[in-house]
Amino acid sequence: MPQRSDQRTRDAVADDLNAPLDDDAESPQPSTRQRLKRRAGGVFSPRTFVYAVLLVGAGLFAGNAFIPLPFVDSLAGLVGAFAGAFALGLAVERGTVLESAAAGALAAGLATVLSHLALTAFGGAGVPLAAVGAGAGAIAGGLGAHFGGDLREGLTQDI
Template identity: 40%
Template structure:
């Protein structure tokens, strides 16, 4: 009887170890799938590239076009990112545009911000940058998709 109990205990512990191994493998697989999905939604590498292109576009546009040149340049930078990227970088371009145009607007209205009345204008600049650059990336990737699709 004691031998039978020992065999049963060993069998249960072996089954528990197998179940634990399968559970850990399933958890690791789920983590990998979540990480891959998160990278398709927002990639740090694409965000860095978007930040560089939007910043360059804002600086060039602001230096050449007198009124709203920075926003037009940010749109063009995001548009170029959309044309060049195989995936749709709308989220990365939107966040980069919100940051760059928001900080640009904040630097333009720094005296008002210090006085306490320019924070709304800077927030509006960030929202405009987010929308404009998101649209720029969307239109750029849509153009690339239309040009590369077979008829």
């Protein structure tokens, strides 16, 4: 039952004034910031992105380390990135395509720039090399997560 204004205590007035400032306060209509935060959390998960960076990076490193042939090592690294994203897509229930594509772009772009460091530093080809590496990594990561999630859906679906 609401209190009359002449019966209210100082703490009740202070609570009423501070309530609009609280982000966690239950309001009948959430603010724009709260709605955007909820929608962004449904599309992109930072925790899943960290796992994707670790798995895709490990796959990229393993692919480059175990097939040390010239001109084939970057392709082997992309196969490793695909395998890491595939494992993530297979393990996680929600779709991880966006996180895996971003992780693949980050890992492959960085690996491309670091593997061609002299050309990047002295040749002026750093940005095009990074763009090609990031694009290839994004494609490998996105496809790996898509196919991994597709296999998980097929294995867990009732016949």
